[in-house]
Amino acid sequence: MRHFFGLLLGFVVVGAVLLGGGWAAQVAARAAAQELDPVQDTRILIAIGVMAVLGLLIGLILVTRVSPLAAFVPSIVLLAWTLVYVLDVSRAASLVPTGAAVQQDLAEASRGMLTLLSTGVYGMLGIALFLPVIMPSRWARRWDGEDDEEDAGWDTGD
Secondary structure, X not given: OHHHHHHHHHHHHXXXXXXXXXXXXXXXXXXXXXXXXXXXXXXXXXXXXXXHHHHHHHHHHHHOOOOOHHHHHHHHHHHHHHHHHHHOHHHHHHOOOOOOOOOHHHHXXXXXXXXXXXXXXXXXXXXXXXXXXXXXXXXXXXXXXXXXXXXXXXXXXX
């Protein structure tokens, strides 16, 4: 059951990183290019908050004992998209929702996604999220109870 919830959490992380991170990156890049003051533009403060929440979410997935599927799903999506970008830039760019019918915030997130993809941030995040997947201790169930050391065959020295 924990792997099922880990899989669902992985899909949530994919959406948060792609949409939230893309939007926040685009807003921050625009603010930096125009030298805007974050105190006077609340969108910049919201973008910084979104980045902080994404950092917290990714950090919790990396260090807690959730299912490794919570890290595997976003890592595979990010690494696969980075690989497609390396092999064919136009095909990778075509995976981003663009066009006149796209809502303004989604279009802004799309431009941010392309920025994060082209700068290698998605590849870097994909590798970092893949590391918990290859750790065998993340797949094993944690032992509960008082007899843990005896069940594991450990000598406590008593």
